[in-house]
Amino acid sequence: MVKVVLTSGTATQYTDGETEVTVAAKNVRQMVTALEAKYPGLGTEINQSMSVAIDGTILPDPFLEEVTEESEIFVLPKIGGG
Amino acid sequence: MAKHHITTTINGEEAEYLCEPQETLLDVLRDEVGLTGTKEGCSSGDCGACSVMLDGRLVCSCLVLGVEAQGKTVETIEGMADGEVLHPLQQKFLEEAALQCGYCTPGVLIAAKALLDINNDPTETEVRYWLAGNLCRCTGYDKIIRAVMDTAADMRGA
């Protein structure tokens, strides 16, 4: 099981306000699929409009990155810049 | 509307063009003569990107009509270097990175040269006020001011 921290309301609207959720996954692809199954809409939202940070590195297009029980995973809004 | 036939001198060479009476010198230079080094930033004389010399006077070419150049001399950025040899200001701007996007640069260089032609030892304040009509949004002006003053120092030493 991996622990996923949802820091913004964009994500927690799908979890009834829950900010920490756990799912079974070995990589981001599995994690997003599992989140979608558990909280319909959340996986789609992540794919469309959010980044995932794993152990301090923000990934705008995460997919195959490995995650473990020790990983610190945060779901964030996408960041661009001027 | 009948076009006017204008004979003038641009960067030391005789030039002729046809222009509408309402066309600005900026539009004429860019569209009729093909000298696009002079830039348009505002068309209202506020930004200085279109600075050129007209009979030895620094002007915003967006505030001058094309017909007004009749019989006069026009100097633009394209005429600043002497063949392959850059003007000392151009060279110093490159060495000191006094440009980022480069869009205001032609106007700044024309204006700076006009200053150094009349004052070879300007203070920082004099340079800042002389160039106050040339907007630059990239550099914060620091390197532009330094490059102008360093060029002046070099030219005095030469």
Next chain:
Amino acid sequence: MNEQPKKFKWVGTRTIRPDGVDKVTGRAMYGADLTLPGMLQGKVVRSPHAHAKIKSIDTSKAEALDGVKAVITADDMPQADPTPVAAGEAMINLRDLSDNVIARHKVLYEGQTVAAVAATTSDIADRAVALIEVEYEVLPHVIDVLAAMKDDAPVLHDDMFTGGVKPKPEVASNVANRVEFTLGDIEAGFAAADVVIEQDFTTEPVHQGYIEPHAVVADANPDGKVDIWCSSQGHFMVRTFVAGLLKIDMSKIKVTAAEIGGGFGGKTTVYLEPLAVLLSSKSGRPVRMVMSREEVFRASGPTSGAAMTIKMGATKDGKIVACDATLYMQAGAWPGSPVGPAAMTAFAPYDVDNVKVVGFDVVSNRQKVVAYRAPGAPISEYGVECVVDELASELGIDPLELRAKNAAKEGTQAAYGVKFGAIGMVETVAAAQATEHYKTPLGPNQGRGVASGFWFNIGGESCAGIRINEDGSVSLTEGSPDIGGSRASMAMMAAETLGVDYYKVKPSVVDTDATGYHFVTGGSRVTFATGMAVVKATNAAIDELRARAAKIWDVDVEGVVWEDGHAKPASSNVGDFDPMSVADLAAMANKTGGPISGHADINAKGAGPAFGTHICDVEVDPDTGHVTVLRYTAVQDVGRAIHPSYVEGQLQGGAAQGIGWALNEEYIYDENGKLENAGFLDYRVPVASDLPMIDTILIEIPNPTHPFGVRGVGEVPIIPPLAAVANAVAAATGVRFHALPMSPPAIVAKMAEKG
């Protein structure tokens, strides 16, 4: 400034930029500088109303005018899908973008495009614009962010329901989205605080103010191919948006990046490009469109204005224990203010256990905001840095000391969740404390302010190609529009990696047919991400060069090393061979397998977060309210300065823009929602005589994920100035200003209030 370690030959030096001579001689071709045979001039019909229904558009008189070759309205645009597409700062909806390019049923701001024409001359195009008759039904409008949130405010989109709240609202409103970030327990945090400061702040929308107006030339061929030449921060972005809006295959669109005359985020979207393509295909001729300065102010940019409440608590020994912020940010006519990054960056410079930030993305009848340098961060960090100053004053602690005490460092968990790696916040504060500037005494009516700032920096897609030419010179191709000297840094990184003379490397920003997808030039990503691609491509070329040497020497490739621009035997066991230079190997290329090159196509990860700390001295004229910036120092952790002059230039330019934001720049509307200051005379950006020299101190704490340690530098320097200036004005006057800009009338009014 830190001098470079000796190990680099080019990185850290002040080379002449490859595009420099073109730019000081007027040769460089910007957006409006291209002329094609038979080219028409395109112009736009804009809404005179802030909010109105379009009842009808009659183009017949314009079409009948001699010299008019095409007229278009929204009916000529395909219906766009509501698909999210990556823009400069966030995802945007193609349907919203389509309406912003040309209004379909309703206009949502003054200056919105409703039709466009192409004619043989500008003059005829202007006359055609005047002949287009649009019938409007004017609707009530709303400009201000807090007014737009009221229950009785005119609603812009009747299908927009606030996202991010539960339960989903049943009534449409102007609040597009709510975001929230929390860390720890702020109630417990404030309970533990000895001092709590809570203040409200407002900022006005400000324009990026690039000196080059938006410009494009489009040429649509009868076979469906489209060539676009334009000034933008990403020609691939232009291709994506034009393809999506006009439903054209990307393979049919070629976009060439003209030189770009400034962008600062404002050229990360499209306005004219789809219109020029439509006009070109309708007329069968190339079309040039160029915005006037007035159009730039009315219909492009700016960044959000905002209202916010910032509350911070600290213990009496100066430990910040709780932070709370509420941000209301203007998005313009469609959703998409940078409220997410504003909320995430607000307290990021500090190591605090208990944080809560709530942000609202609010639409109103003004043009859609677009990215502006560190989108959102200057706004939220302005309020926070003012309150940090107030805390310092209340606690009797030096403001830099308070920042040092609470600075984020490696291992600190940011409020937005991420734990920082190696970062330089502590070092920027220490360097600021150590300056002579910080210790210099001040005179009457003078004040000194400090502030810090944080930006993430980003990576993203970039590609690079290295070709070794027959004579050993190097051609470098990439696709990130060069907005301020990036060709130089790319060539320097390639020269350093390959071990050749920088002046033998020629970098080119190539068109969309000639390289792979690049994300926009923005987010301070190019030197980081495209630089990473360049180094990777160069290393691939080096591997090929080693393989060629191995063939020539008849040894295994493992027996060949690359050192100082030469293939050399790895050890004496390999054999006794003279080193071969790039030119030697290039000369033999045909015999060893053909041309030599290296390529890399990457999605760069691991951008390095960056921090800056600025010191500002001002003098306030108590009679006129004029603020003179006397002295300014900008300190920043840049990771590694590839070209120090252009890095310093980023700090200086960002500081100048931030000073303008603090002191003068604002959008002023009349009661009908019409912009009153759409020109450089009344929208006053800093001019040369407004500013002092801007001293820079570059701290280099390398980003471990980049081969040379690059973090990205362009965004951070616009963040601290707003509060640094505000804190300096507060110190000079003894009055805290809670609204930007602190223009002379605002200062005089507040000083009179104080008496």
